[in-house]
Amino acid sequence: MSDPEDLAALRSGDPRAIGRTLTLVENDPTAAEPLLEALAGAGADAPRIGITGPPGAGKSTLVASLLRLDLEASGAPGVVAVDPSSEQTGGAVLGDRVRLRGDEDAGRAFFRSVATRGSRGGLARTCADLLRILAAAGKRPLYLETVGVGQSELEIAELVDTVVLVLVPESGDFIQTLKAGVLEVADIVVVNKADREGAQALAEEIADTLHRSARLDPDWDVPVLLASARTGDGVTALRDALGRHASHLRSGGGLARRRAAQVGKELRRRLRGRLEDWLDRDPSIHQSVEAEAREVAAGRRTPTGAARRLWDALKAAAWR
Template sequence: MQDVPELVAQAREGRPRAVARLISLVEGASPRLREVMAALAPFAGNAYVIGLTGPPGAGKSTSTSALISAYRRAGRRVAVLAVDPSSPFSGGALLGDRVRMSEHASDPGVYIRSMATRGHLGGLARAAPQAIRVLDAAGCDVIVVETVGVGQSEVEIAAQADTSVVLLAPGMGDSIQAAKAGILEIGDVYVVNKADRDGADATARELNHMLALGESRGPGDWRPPIVKTVASRGEGIDEVVQALEKHRAWMEEHGVLTARRTRRAAHEVETLAVTALRARIADLHGDRRLDALAERIVAGDLDPYAAADELVAGVTGGR
Protein backbone atom coordinates (compact mmCIF):
# COMPACT_ATOMS: atom_id res chain seq x y z
CA MET A 1 0.00 0.00 0.00
CA GLN A 2 1.37 3.42 -0.99
CA ASP A 3 1.97 5.96 1.74
CA VAL A 4 -0.58 8.74 2.11
CA PRO A 5 1.64 11.68 1.00
CA GLU A 6 2.45 9.84 -2.24
CA LEU A 7 -1.23 9.08 -2.90
CA VAL A 8 -2.18 12.71 -2.26
CA ALA A 9 0.59 13.96 -4.56
CA GLN A 10 -0.60 11.64 -7.33
CA ALA A 11 -4.24 12.69 -6.79
CA ARG A 12 -3.16 16.33 -7.07
CA GLU A 13 -1.66 15.43 -10.45
CA GLY A 14 -5.06 14.13 -11.53
CA ARG A 15 -4.23 10.44 -11.53
CA PRO A 16 -7.58 8.62 -11.28
CA ARG A 17 -6.19 5.53 -9.54
CA ALA A 18 -4.83 7.62 -6.68
CA VAL A 19 -8.17 9.45 -6.35
CA ALA A 20 -10.00 6.09 -6.38
CA ARG A 21 -7.74 4.70 -3.65
CA LEU A 22 -8.23 7.74 -1.44
CA ILE A 23 -12.01 7.52 -1.79
CA SER A 24 -11.83 3.79 -1.02
CA LEU A 25 -10.00 4.64 2.20
CA VAL A 26 -12.84 7.06 2.98
CA GLU A 27 -15.58 4.51 2.24
CA GLY A 28 -13.82 1.81 4.26
CA ALA A 29 -13.34 4.13 7.26
CA SER A 30 -9.65 3.24 7.13
CA PRO A 31 -7.49 3.83 10.23
CA ARG A 32 -5.40 6.02 7.89
CA LEU A 33 -8.35 8.32 7.24
CA ARG A 34 -7.18 10.93 9.75
CA GLU A 35 -3.82 11.10 7.98
CA VAL A 36 -5.56 11.38 4.60
CA MET A 37 -7.82 14.25 5.70
CA ALA A 38 -4.89 16.10 7.32
CA ALA A 39 -2.87 15.79 4.10
CA LEU A 40 -5.78 17.00 1.94
CA ALA A 41 -6.79 19.96 4.13
CA PRO A 42 -4.44 22.58 2.57
CA PHE A 43 -5.70 21.81 -0.94
CA ALA A 44 -9.48 21.72 -0.39
CA GLY A 45 -12.03 24.53 -0.59
CA ASN A 46 -11.81 25.52 -4.26
CA ALA A 47 -14.35 23.30 -6.02
CA TYR A 48 -17.94 24.36 -6.73
CA VAL A 49 -20.24 21.63 -5.39
CA ILE A 50 -23.55 21.17 -7.20
CA GLY A 51 -26.19 18.87 -5.71
CA LEU A 52 -28.57 17.33 -8.24
CA THR A 53 -31.68 15.70 -6.84
CA GLY A 54 -35.25 14.82 -7.77
CA PRO A 55 -37.68 11.93 -8.06
CA PRO A 56 -36.81 8.72 -9.93
CA GLY A 57 -37.32 8.96 -13.69
CA ALA A 58 -36.74 12.70 -13.92
CA GLY A 59 -33.51 12.15 -15.85
CA LYS A 60 -30.84 12.92 -13.25
CA SER A 61 -28.07 10.84 -14.81
CA THR A 62 -28.78 12.12 -18.32
CA SER A 63 -28.82 15.70 -17.00
CA THR A 64 -25.57 15.11 -15.14
CA SER A 65 -23.96 13.82 -18.34
CA ALA A 66 -25.14 16.91 -20.22
CA LEU A 67 -23.77 19.18 -17.46
CA ILE A 68 -20.41 17.41 -17.68
CA SER A 69 -20.28 18.16 -21.42
CA ALA A 70 -21.14 21.83 -20.86
CA TYR A 71 -18.49 22.33 -18.18
CA ARG A 72 -15.86 20.45 -20.19
CA ARG A 73 -16.50 22.74 -23.16
CA ALA A 74 -15.70 25.60 -20.77
CA GLY A 75 -12.42 23.91 -19.85
CA ARG A 76 -13.44 22.89 -16.31
CA ARG A 77 -12.33 19.67 -14.63
CA VAL A 78 -15.45 17.84 -13.47
CA ALA A 79 -16.10 15.11 -10.91
CA VAL A 80 -19.36 13.25 -10.38
CA LEU A 81 -20.29 11.50 -7.16
CA ALA A 82 -23.31 9.31 -7.93
CA VAL A 83 -24.85 8.18 -4.65
CA ASP A 84 -27.04 5.09 -4.89
CA PRO A 85 -29.10 3.15 -2.30
CA SER A 86 -28.17 -0.25 -3.65
CA SER A 87 -25.79 -2.79 -2.21
CA PRO A 88 -22.12 -1.80 -2.48
CA PHE A 89 -21.49 -5.37 -3.64
CA SER A 90 -24.15 -5.88 -6.32
CA GLY A 91 -23.87 -2.42 -7.87
CA GLY A 92 -27.62 -2.12 -8.42
CA ALA A 93 -28.70 0.90 -10.44
CA LEU A 94 -25.14 2.20 -10.62
CA LEU A 95 -24.74 0.40 -13.93
CA GLY A 96 -27.39 2.66 -15.41
CA ASP A 97 -25.51 5.74 -14.23
CA ARG A 98 -22.29 4.50 -15.74
CA VAL A 99 -23.92 3.64 -19.08
CA ARG A 100 -25.49 7.09 -19.41
CA MET A 101 -22.17 8.78 -18.59
CA SER A 102 -19.99 6.37 -20.59
CA GLU A 103 -19.25 9.01 -23.25
CA HIS A 104 -17.02 10.74 -20.68
CA ALA A 105 -15.18 7.60 -19.56
CA SER A 106 -12.06 8.30 -21.63
CA ASP A 107 -11.88 12.00 -20.78
CA PRO A 108 -9.00 12.64 -18.33
CA GLY A 109 -10.75 15.83 -17.21
CA VAL A 110 -13.73 13.87 -15.86
CA TYR A 111 -13.83 11.62 -12.81
CA ILE A 112 -16.97 9.58 -12.05
CA ARG A 113 -17.43 7.65 -8.82
CA SER A 114 -20.43 5.71 -7.55
CA MET A 115 -21.08 5.33 -3.85
CA ALA A 116 -23.67 3.25 -2.02
CA THR A 117 -25.62 4.84 0.84
CA ARG A 118 -25.32 1.57 2.78
CA GLY A 119 -28.61 2.28 4.50
CA HIS A 120 -27.77 5.87 5.43
CA LEU A 121 -30.92 7.98 5.18
CA GLY A 122 -30.87 11.35 3.50
CA GLY A 123 -29.97 10.30 -0.03
CA LEU A 124 -26.23 10.67 0.61
CA ALA A 125 -23.63 8.15 1.65
CA ARG A 126 -22.19 8.81 5.10
CA ALA A 127 -18.74 9.07 3.52
CA ALA A 128 -19.84 11.65 0.93
CA PRO A 129 -18.43 14.77 2.69
CA GLN A 130 -14.96 13.24 2.87
CA ALA A 131 -15.23 11.96 -0.72
CA ILE A 132 -16.13 15.48 -1.84
CA ARG A 133 -13.03 16.76 -0.04
CA VAL A 134 -10.85 14.22 -1.89
CA LEU A 135 -12.23 15.32 -5.27
CA ASP A 136 -11.87 18.98 -4.32
CA ALA A 137 -8.24 18.55 -3.27
CA ALA A 138 -7.57 16.55 -6.45
CA GLY A 139 -8.11 19.75 -8.42
CA CYS A 140 -11.67 19.34 -9.69
CA ASP A 141 -13.30 22.67 -10.52
CA VAL A 142 -16.88 21.38 -10.38
CA ILE A 143 -18.22 18.45 -8.35
CA VAL A 144 -21.71 17.21 -9.20
CA VAL A 145 -23.28 15.12 -6.43
CA GLU A 146 -26.14 13.15 -7.97
CA THR A 147 -28.33 11.71 -5.24
CA VAL A 148 -30.81 8.89 -5.17
CA GLY A 149 -34.45 9.78 -5.73
CA VAL A 150 -35.87 8.71 -2.39
CA GLY A 151 -38.41 11.40 -1.68
CA GLN A 152 -38.43 13.12 1.68
CA SER A 153 -34.86 12.22 2.65
CA GLU A 154 -33.52 14.02 -0.42
CA VAL A 155 -33.31 17.27 1.52
CA GLU A 156 -29.93 16.25 2.96
CA ILE A 157 -28.30 17.34 -0.30
CA ALA A 158 -28.88 20.96 0.72
CA ALA A 159 -26.44 20.49 3.59
CA GLN A 160 -23.68 19.18 1.32
CA ALA A 161 -23.88 21.36 -1.81
CA ASP A 162 -23.05 24.96 -2.59
CA THR A 163 -25.99 25.03 -5.01
CA SER A 164 -28.89 22.56 -5.01
CA VAL A 165 -30.61 21.72 -8.29
CA VAL A 166 -34.03 20.07 -8.14
CA LEU A 167 -34.98 18.14 -11.26
CA LEU A 168 -38.61 17.42 -12.16
CA ALA A 169 -40.38 16.09 -15.26
CA PRO A 170 -43.92 16.49 -16.62
CA GLY A 171 -46.54 13.80 -16.33
CA MET A 172 -45.23 12.26 -13.11
CA GLY A 173 -47.14 14.19 -10.48
CA ASP A 174 -43.80 15.71 -9.59
CA SER A 175 -45.08 18.98 -8.22
CA ILE A 176 -47.22 17.21 -5.62
CA GLN A 177 -44.39 14.85 -4.72
CA ALA A 178 -41.98 17.78 -4.48
CA ALA A 179 -44.27 19.66 -2.11
CA LYS A 180 -44.65 16.62 0.14
CA ALA A 181 -40.93 15.93 0.11
CA GLY A 182 -40.02 19.46 1.06
CA ILE A 183 -37.81 19.83 -2.02
CA LEU A 184 -39.43 23.19 -2.65
CA GLU A 185 -37.54 24.45 0.38
CA ILE A 186 -34.07 23.37 -0.70
CA GLY A 187 -33.79 24.18 -4.40
CA ASP A 188 -31.63 27.04 -5.63
CA VAL A 189 -32.32 26.18 -9.28
CA TYR A 190 -35.29 24.17 -10.57
CA VAL A 191 -35.17 22.23 -13.82
CA VAL A 192 -38.16 20.82 -15.67
CA ASN A 193 -36.54 18.12 -17.79
CA LYS A 194 -38.11 16.26 -20.74
CA ALA A 195 -39.66 19.59 -21.76
CA ASP A 196 -40.57 18.15 -25.18
CA ARG A 197 -43.34 16.17 -23.48
CA ASP A 198 -46.91 17.32 -23.04
CA GLY A 199 -47.46 19.11 -19.77
CA ALA A 200 -43.98 20.66 -19.44
CA ASP A 201 -45.30 24.24 -19.52
CA ALA A 202 -48.03 23.35 -17.02
CA THR A 203 -45.47 21.74 -14.69
CA ALA A 204 -43.29 24.86 -14.87
CA ARG A 205 -46.28 27.15 -14.17
CA GLU A 206 -47.44 25.05 -11.23
CA LEU A 207 -43.92 24.93 -9.83
CA ASN A 208 -43.62 28.71 -10.15
CA HIS A 209 -46.97 29.13 -8.39
CA MET A 210 -45.97 26.84 -5.52
CA LEU A 211 -42.65 28.63 -5.10
CA ALA A 212 -44.45 31.98 -4.98
CA LEU A 213 -46.87 30.70 -2.34
CA GLY A 214 -44.11 29.45 -0.10
CA GLU A 215 -41.56 32.20 -0.44
CA SER A 216 -40.74 34.72 2.23
CA ARG A 217 -37.91 36.48 0.43
CA GLY A 218 -36.94 40.09 0.85
CA PRO A 219 -35.47 42.52 -1.70
CA GLY A 220 -32.12 41.26 -2.95
CA ASP A 221 -32.77 37.67 -1.89
CA TRP A 222 -32.19 34.87 -4.38
CA ARG A 223 -35.28 33.75 -6.27
CA PRO A 224 -34.80 30.25 -7.69
CA PRO A 225 -35.19 30.24 -11.49
CA ILE A 226 -37.06 27.52 -13.37
CA VAL A 227 -35.28 26.21 -16.47
CA LYS A 228 -36.79 23.83 -19.03
CA THR A 229 -34.48 21.25 -20.62
CA VAL A 230 -34.38 18.21 -22.85
CA ALA A 231 -31.21 16.74 -21.38
CA SER A 232 -31.09 13.80 -23.80
CA ARG A 233 -30.53 16.32 -26.61
CA GLY A 234 -28.55 18.84 -24.59
CA GLU A 235 -31.28 21.45 -24.96
CA GLY A 236 -31.48 24.06 -22.21
CA ILE A 237 -28.29 22.84 -20.47
CA ASP A 238 -26.39 26.05 -21.22
CA GLU A 239 -29.23 27.95 -19.53
CA VAL A 240 -28.88 25.68 -16.48
CA VAL A 241 -25.14 26.43 -16.32
CA GLN A 242 -25.89 30.17 -16.59
CA ALA A 243 -28.37 29.89 -13.70
CA LEU A 244 -25.77 28.03 -11.63
CA GLU A 245 -23.11 30.67 -12.32
CA LYS A 246 -25.54 33.45 -11.43
CA HIS A 247 -26.36 31.75 -8.15
CA ARG A 248 -22.68 31.28 -7.35
CA ALA A 249 -21.98 34.96 -8.09
CA TRP A 250 -24.93 36.02 -5.92
CA MET A 251 -23.71 33.84 -3.03
CA GLU A 252 -20.19 35.26 -3.26
CA GLU A 253 -21.52 38.82 -3.36
CA HIS A 254 -23.71 38.32 -0.29
CA GLY A 255 -21.35 36.12 1.75
CA VAL A 256 -23.72 33.17 1.46
CA LEU A 257 -21.17 30.79 -0.09
CA THR A 258 -18.75 31.09 2.83
CA ALA A 259 -21.62 30.78 5.32
CA ARG A 260 -22.90 27.59 3.64
CA ARG A 261 -19.45 26.03 3.58
CA THR A 262 -18.84 26.94 7.22
CA ARG A 263 -22.20 25.42 8.19
CA ARG A 264 -21.31 22.30 6.18
CA ALA A 265 -17.96 21.95 7.95
CA ALA A 266 -19.61 22.44 11.36
CA HIS A 267 -22.15 19.70 10.57
CA GLU A 268 -19.36 17.37 9.49
CA VAL A 269 -17.39 17.99 12.70
CA GLU A 270 -20.52 17.42 14.78
CA THR A 271 -21.27 14.17 12.95
CA LEU A 272 -17.72 12.86 13.46
CA ALA A 273 -17.79 13.83 17.15
CA VAL A 274 -21.16 12.14 17.75
CA THR A 275 -19.96 9.03 15.90
CA ALA A 276 -16.83 8.86 18.04
CA LEU A 277 -18.86 9.35 21.22
CA ARG A 278 -21.35 6.68 20.18
CA ALA A 279 -18.50 4.25 19.56
CA ARG A 280 -17.10 4.88 23.03
CA ILE A 281 -20.51 4.35 24.62
CA ALA A 282 -21.01 1.15 22.59
CA ASP A 283 -17.78 -0.16 24.11
CA LEU A 284 -19.43 0.14 27.55
CA HIS A 285 -22.13 -2.47 26.83
CA GLY A 286 -21.68 -5.11 29.50
CA ASP A 287 -19.39 -2.74 31.41
CA ARG A 288 -20.09 -2.57 35.13
CA ARG A 289 -20.33 1.25 35.09
CA LEU A 290 -23.27 1.21 32.67
CA ASP A 291 -25.00 -1.59 34.60
CA ALA A 292 -24.53 0.35 37.84
CA LEU A 293 -26.20 3.44 36.37
CA ALA A 294 -29.10 1.32 35.11
CA GLU A 295 -29.55 -0.29 38.52
CA ARG A 296 -29.69 3.14 40.21
CA ILE A 297 -32.40 4.24 37.75
CA VAL A 298 -34.46 1.12 38.47
CA ALA A 299 -34.03 1.71 42.21
CA GLY A 300 -35.24 5.29 41.85
CA ASP A 301 -31.95 6.77 43.06
CA LEU A 302 -31.14 8.40 39.71
CA ASP A 303 -33.06 9.79 36.74
CA PRO A 304 -32.11 8.85 33.14
CA TYR A 305 -30.91 12.38 32.27
CA ALA A 306 -28.53 12.53 35.21
CA ALA A 307 -27.34 9.02 34.35
CA ALA A 308 -26.69 10.08 30.77
CA ASP A 309 -24.70 13.08 31.98
CA GLU A 310 -22.61 10.79 34.17
CA LEU A 311 -22.07 8.40 31.30
CA VAL A 312 -20.95 11.15 28.89
CA ALA A 313 -18.64 12.62 31.55
CA GLY A 314 -17.19 9.16 32.06
CA VAL A 315 -16.37 8.50 28.39
CA THR A 316 -15.09 12.03 27.73
CA GLY A 317 -13.03 12.37 30.88
CA GLY A 318 -15.41 14.99 32.26
CA ARG A 319 -14.69 17.53 29.48
Protein backbone atom coordinates in the same frame (compact mmCIF):
# COMPACT_ATOMS: atom_id res chain seq x y z
CA MET B 1 -1.30 5.95 1.28
CA SER B 2 -0.30 9.28 2.80
CA ASP B 3 3.16 8.84 1.26
CA PRO B 4 4.36 12.07 -0.32
CA GLU B 5 4.51 10.33 -3.70
CA ASP B 6 0.91 9.15 -3.51
CA LEU B 7 -0.18 12.58 -2.35
CA ALA B 8 1.62 14.17 -5.28
CA ALA B 9 -0.02 11.70 -7.67
CA LEU B 10 -3.41 12.48 -6.18
CA ARG B 11 -2.89 16.22 -6.40
CA SER B 12 -1.82 15.90 -10.02
CA GLY B 13 -5.15 14.22 -10.79
CA ASP B 14 -3.79 10.74 -11.50
CA PRO B 15 -6.96 8.61 -11.90
CA ARG B 16 -5.44 5.52 -10.24
CA ALA B 17 -4.35 7.53 -7.20
CA ILE B 18 -7.81 9.14 -6.99
CA GLY B 19 -9.51 5.75 -7.23
CA ARG B 20 -7.31 4.21 -4.52
CA THR B 21 -7.85 7.16 -2.19
CA LEU B 22 -11.63 7.17 -2.60
CA THR B 23 -11.74 3.44 -1.89
CA LEU B 24 -9.67 3.90 1.25
CA VAL B 25 -11.99 6.65 2.52
CA GLU B 26 -15.03 4.49 1.86
CA ASN B 27 -13.70 1.31 3.40
CA ASP B 28 -11.48 2.48 6.22
CA PRO B 29 -12.20 6.07 7.29
CA THR B 30 -9.84 5.83 10.27
CA ALA B 31 -6.90 4.81 8.10
CA ALA B 32 -7.76 7.66 5.72
CA GLU B 33 -7.60 10.34 8.42
CA PRO B 34 -3.89 11.27 8.03
CA LEU B 35 -4.34 11.61 4.31
CA LEU B 36 -7.34 13.91 4.68
CA GLU B 37 -5.36 15.94 7.21
CA ALA B 38 -2.54 16.29 4.71
CA LEU B 39 -5.04 17.65 2.18
CA ALA B 40 -6.49 20.25 4.55
CA GLY B 41 -7.58 23.36 2.70
CA ALA B 42 -6.89 21.89 -0.76
CA GLY B 43 -9.49 22.41 -3.45
CA ALA B 44 -11.70 24.76 -1.44
CA ASP B 45 -12.33 26.76 -4.60
CA ALA B 46 -14.01 23.85 -6.40
CA PRO B 47 -17.70 24.56 -7.06
CA ARG B 48 -19.90 21.83 -5.57
CA ILE B 49 -23.22 21.16 -7.25
CA GLY B 50 -25.88 18.86 -5.84
CA ILE B 51 -28.40 17.17 -8.13
CA THR B 52 -31.33 15.65 -6.30
CA GLY B 53 -34.88 14.56 -7.01
CA PRO B 54 -37.18 11.57 -7.12
CA PRO B 55 -36.02 8.23 -8.55
CA GLY B 56 -35.82 8.15 -12.33
CA ALA B 57 -36.27 11.91 -12.77
CA GLY B 58 -33.32 12.00 -15.13
CA LYS B 59 -30.67 13.21 -12.70
CA SER B 60 -27.88 11.07 -14.15
CA THR B 61 -28.85 11.97 -17.71
CA LEU B 62 -28.72 15.62 -16.73
CA VAL B 63 -25.35 15.26 -14.99
CA ALA B 64 -24.04 13.47 -18.07
CA SER B 65 -25.15 16.37 -20.29
CA LEU B 66 -23.55 18.90 -17.95
CA LEU B 67 -20.32 16.89 -17.93
CA ARG B 68 -20.31 16.91 -21.71
CA LEU B 69 -20.40 20.71 -21.64
CA ASP B 70 -17.68 20.86 -18.94
CA LEU B 71 -15.41 18.62 -20.99
CA GLU B 72 -16.03 20.67 -24.12
CA ALA B 73 -14.97 23.73 -22.12
CA SER B 74 -11.75 21.88 -21.15
CA GLY B 75 -12.96 21.32 -17.58
CA ALA B 76 -12.12 18.30 -15.45
CA PRO B 77 -15.39 17.45 -13.68
CA GLY B 78 -15.82 15.00 -10.83
CA VAL B 79 -18.99 13.14 -9.85
CA VAL B 80 -20.09 11.32 -6.72
CA ALA B 81 -23.37 9.48 -7.23
CA VAL B 82 -25.19 8.00 -4.26
CA ASP B 83 -26.84 4.92 -5.58
CA PRO B 84 -29.39 3.24 -3.35
CA SER B 85 -29.97 0.26 -5.60
CA SER B 86 -26.71 -1.02 -6.88
CA GLU B 87 -23.17 -1.22 -5.66
CA GLN B 88 -20.50 0.42 -7.74
CA THR B 89 -22.50 0.39 -10.96
CA GLY B 90 -23.89 3.92 -11.08
CA GLY B 91 -20.53 5.38 -11.94
CA ALA B 92 -20.14 3.07 -14.87
CA VAL B 93 -23.68 3.73 -16.06
CA LEU B 94 -23.13 7.46 -15.83
CA GLY B 95 -19.75 7.10 -17.54
CA ASP B 96 -21.40 5.28 -20.41
CA ARG B 97 -23.96 8.00 -20.73
CA VAL B 98 -21.46 10.81 -21.03
CA ARG B 99 -20.03 9.08 -24.08
CA LEU B 100 -16.49 10.13 -23.25
CA ARG B 101 -14.62 10.89 -26.40
CA GLY B 102 -11.40 8.98 -26.13
CA ASP B 103 -8.78 8.66 -23.45
CA GLU B 104 -8.25 12.35 -23.03
CA ASP B 105 -11.82 12.92 -21.78
CA ALA B 106 -11.70 9.74 -19.73
CA GLY B 107 -8.59 10.98 -17.96
CA ARG B 108 -10.19 14.29 -17.04
CA ALA B 109 -13.66 13.29 -15.83
CA PHE B 110 -13.93 11.15 -12.72
CA PHE B 111 -16.96 9.21 -11.45
CA ARG B 112 -17.57 7.35 -8.27
CA SER B 113 -20.78 5.81 -7.06
CA VAL B 114 -21.41 5.09 -3.41
CA ALA B 115 -23.81 2.44 -2.21
CA THR B 116 -26.28 3.73 0.37
CA ARG B 117 -25.75 0.71 2.51
CA GLY B 118 -22.47 -0.39 3.95
CA SER B 119 -20.90 3.03 4.04
CA ARG B 120 -18.86 3.02 7.23
CA GLY B 121 -19.03 6.14 9.30
CA GLY B 122 -22.17 7.42 7.66
CA LEU B 123 -23.14 8.41 4.17
CA ALA B 124 -22.89 12.17 4.65
CA ARG B 125 -19.40 11.90 6.06
CA THR B 126 -18.28 9.61 3.24
CA CYS B 127 -19.69 11.94 0.58
CA ALA B 128 -18.12 15.01 2.20
CA ASP B 129 -14.71 13.32 2.18
CA LEU B 130 -15.06 11.95 -1.35
CA LEU B 131 -15.87 15.45 -2.62
CA ARG B 132 -12.86 16.85 -0.73
CA ILE B 133 -10.56 14.33 -2.36
CA LEU B 134 -11.90 15.00 -5.86
CA ALA B 135 -11.44 18.73 -5.21
CA ALA B 136 -7.87 18.22 -4.00
CA ALA B 137 -7.22 16.18 -7.15
CA GLY B 138 -8.17 19.22 -9.23
CA LYS B 139 -11.66 18.13 -10.31
CA ARG B 140 -13.90 21.09 -11.12
CA PRO B 141 -16.81 21.38 -10.88
CA LEU B 142 -17.94 18.64 -8.53
CA TYR B 143 -21.36 17.03 -8.81
CA LEU B 144 -23.13 15.06 -6.12
CA GLU B 145 -26.14 13.08 -7.31
CA THR B 146 -28.54 11.78 -4.66
CA VAL B 147 -32.02 10.29 -4.81
CA GLY B 148 -34.83 11.75 -2.79
CA VAL B 149 -35.71 15.10 -1.38
CA GLY B 150 -36.46 16.41 2.05
CA GLN B 151 -35.57 14.44 5.11
CA SER B 152 -33.47 11.72 3.60
CA GLU B 153 -30.49 10.10 5.20
CA LEU B 154 -28.34 12.51 3.33
CA GLU B 155 -29.08 16.20 3.49
CA ILE B 156 -27.60 17.32 0.22
CA ALA B 157 -27.81 21.00 1.14
CA GLU B 158 -25.21 20.35 3.82
CA LEU B 159 -22.67 19.16 1.29
CA VAL B 160 -22.87 21.43 -1.75
CA ASP B 161 -22.91 25.10 -2.74
CA THR B 162 -25.84 24.85 -5.13
CA VAL B 163 -28.76 22.44 -4.95
CA VAL B 164 -30.52 21.56 -8.20
CA LEU B 165 -33.89 19.91 -7.63
CA VAL B 166 -34.91 17.79 -10.62
CA LEU B 167 -38.61 17.06 -11.02
CA VAL B 168 -40.70 15.61 -13.83
CA PRO B 169 -44.22 16.45 -15.05
CA GLU B 170 -45.55 13.55 -12.93
CA SER B 171 -44.14 15.18 -9.77
CA GLY B 172 -47.16 17.46 -9.47
CA ASP B 173 -48.90 15.41 -6.80
CA PHE B 174 -45.68 15.09 -4.93
CA ILE B 175 -45.31 18.87 -4.71
CA GLN B 176 -48.92 19.11 -3.54
CA THR B 177 -48.28 16.66 -0.75
CA LEU B 178 -45.08 18.13 0.48
CA LYS B 179 -46.04 21.75 -0.18
CA ALA B 180 -43.24 24.25 -0.34
CA GLY B 181 -41.04 22.44 2.18
CA VAL B 182 -39.53 20.30 -0.49
CA LEU B 183 -38.64 23.34 -2.55
CA GLU B 184 -36.89 25.03 0.32
CA VAL B 185 -33.53 23.39 -0.29
CA ALA B 186 -33.52 24.17 -4.00
CA ASP B 187 -31.39 26.93 -5.49
CA ILE B 188 -32.46 25.91 -8.98
CA VAL B 189 -35.47 23.81 -9.98
CA VAL B 190 -35.47 21.82 -13.20
CA VAL B 191 -38.63 20.30 -14.60
CA ASN B 192 -37.06 17.56 -16.70
CA LYS B 193 -38.73 15.39 -19.35
CA ALA B 194 -40.27 18.56 -20.72
CA ASP B 195 -40.98 16.56 -23.86
CA ARG B 196 -43.89 15.12 -21.89
CA GLU B 197 -47.22 16.71 -21.19
CA GLY B 198 -47.69 18.88 -18.11
CA ALA B 199 -44.14 20.21 -17.79
CA GLN B 200 -45.04 23.85 -18.42
CA ALA B 201 -47.99 23.70 -16.01
CA LEU B 202 -45.85 22.17 -13.27
CA ALA B 203 -43.12 24.78 -13.80
CA GLU B 204 -45.71 27.55 -13.41
CA GLU B 205 -47.13 25.96 -10.29
CA ILE B 206 -43.66 25.66 -8.76
CA ALA B 207 -42.77 29.25 -9.66
CA ASP B 208 -46.03 30.36 -8.04
CA THR B 209 -45.37 28.32 -4.88
CA LEU B 210 -41.83 29.69 -4.65
CA HIS B 211 -43.14 33.20 -5.08
CA ARG B 212 -45.50 32.80 -2.14
CA SER B 213 -43.12 31.10 0.26
CA ALA B 214 -40.43 32.51 2.50
CA ARG B 215 -36.98 32.19 1.06
CA LEU B 216 -33.77 31.12 2.73
CA ASP B 217 -31.82 33.49 0.51
CA PRO B 218 -33.95 36.56 -0.20
CA ASP B 219 -31.44 37.88 -2.74
CA TRP B 220 -31.69 34.88 -5.03
CA ASP B 221 -34.69 34.24 -7.26
CA VAL B 222 -34.86 30.47 -7.67
CA PRO B 223 -35.06 29.85 -11.41
CA VAL B 224 -37.53 27.20 -12.59
CA LEU B 225 -36.20 25.72 -15.82
CA LEU B 226 -37.64 23.30 -18.32
CA ALA B 227 -35.29 20.67 -19.68
CA SER B 228 -35.20 17.51 -21.64
CA ALA B 229 -32.00 15.83 -20.58
CA ARG B 230 -32.43 13.13 -23.19
CA THR B 231 -32.24 15.55 -26.11
CA GLY B 232 -30.08 18.08 -24.30
CA ASP B 233 -32.73 20.83 -24.45
CA GLY B 234 -32.39 23.26 -21.58
CA VAL B 235 -29.02 21.96 -20.39
CA THR B 236 -27.16 25.09 -21.53
CA ALA B 237 -29.69 27.23 -19.66
CA LEU B 238 -29.10 25.09 -16.55
CA ARG B 239 -25.36 25.57 -16.89
CA ASP B 240 -25.88 29.34 -17.17
CA ALA B 241 -28.06 29.30 -14.05
CA LEU B 242 -25.37 27.35 -12.18
CA GLY B 243 -22.84 29.99 -13.19
CA ARG B 244 -25.14 32.80 -12.05
CA HIS B 245 -25.74 31.13 -8.69
CA ALA B 246 -21.98 30.59 -8.21
CA SER B 247 -21.28 34.29 -8.84
CA HIS B 248 -24.18 35.28 -6.62
CA LEU B 249 -22.74 33.22 -3.76
CA ARG B 250 -19.26 34.59 -4.27
CA SER B 251 -20.24 38.24 -4.60
CA GLY B 252 -22.47 38.46 -1.55
CA GLY B 253 -20.29 36.52 0.88
CA GLY B 254 -22.97 33.81 0.84
CA LEU B 255 -20.54 31.08 -0.09
CA ALA B 256 -18.36 31.65 2.97
CA ARG B 257 -21.44 31.76 5.21
CA ARG B 258 -22.92 28.63 3.69
CA ARG B 259 -19.69 26.68 4.00
CA ALA B 260 -19.11 27.81 7.58
CA ALA B 261 -22.61 26.63 8.52
CA GLN B 262 -22.00 23.33 6.73
CA VAL B 263 -18.73 22.73 8.55
CA GLY B 264 -20.44 23.44 11.89
CA LYS B 265 -23.08 20.82 11.07
CA GLU B 266 -20.48 18.40 9.84
CA LEU B 267 -18.47 18.66 13.04
CA ARG B 268 -21.57 18.05 15.12
CA ARG B 269 -22.44 15.07 12.95
CA ARG B 270 -18.96 13.61 13.34
CA LEU B 271 -19.02 14.23 17.07
CA ARG B 272 -22.41 12.56 17.35
CA GLY B 273 -21.01 9.53 15.52
CA ARG B 274 -18.09 9.31 17.93
CA LEU B 275 -20.39 9.68 20.94
CA GLU B 276 -22.60 6.87 19.71
CA ASP B 277 -19.59 4.63 19.15
CA TRP B 278 -18.36 5.42 22.63
CA LEU B 279 -21.76 4.72 24.21
CA ASP B 280 -21.95 1.40 22.41
CA ARG B 281 -18.39 0.25 23.03
CA ASP B 282 -17.08 1.61 26.33
CA PRO B 283 -17.04 -1.26 28.89
CA SER B 284 -17.60 0.91 31.97
CA ILE B 285 -20.58 2.62 30.34
CA HIS B 286 -21.90 -0.82 29.48
CA GLN B 287 -21.57 -1.87 33.14
CA SER B 288 -23.31 1.24 34.43
CA VAL B 289 -26.16 0.79 31.95
CA GLU B 290 -26.57 -2.84 32.99
CA ALA B 291 -26.59 -1.86 36.68
CA GLU B 292 -29.26 0.81 36.12
CA ALA B 293 -31.29 -1.63 34.01
CA ARG B 294 -31.34 -4.06 36.95
CA GLU B 295 -32.60 -1.26 39.22
CA VAL B 296 -35.41 -0.53 36.75
CA ALA B 297 -36.27 -4.23 36.42
CA ALA B 298 -36.45 -4.55 40.21
CA GLY B 299 -38.91 -1.67 40.31
CA ARG B 300 -36.62 0.62 42.28
CA ARG B 301 -36.21 3.20 39.50
CA THR B 302 -38.01 4.42 36.42
CA PRO B 303 -36.30 4.36 33.01
CA THR B 304 -36.44 8.17 33.03
CA GLY B 305 -34.72 8.35 36.39
CA ALA B 306 -32.14 5.76 35.39
CA ALA B 307 -31.36 7.58 32.16
CA ARG B 308 -30.97 10.85 34.06
CA ARG B 309 -28.53 9.29 36.54
CA LEU B 310 -26.49 7.81 33.68
CA TRP B 311 -26.51 11.13 31.87
CA ASP B 312 -25.40 13.07 34.95
CA ALA B 313 -22.59 10.57 35.57
CA LEU B 314 -21.46 10.79 31.93
CA LYS B 315 -21.42 14.58 31.96
CA ALA B 316 -19.53 14.66 35.24
CA ALA B 317 -16.96 12.22 33.81
CA ALA B 318 -16.67 14.03 30.48
CA TRP B 319 -16.05 17.52 31.91
CA ARG B 320 -13.92 16.44 34.82
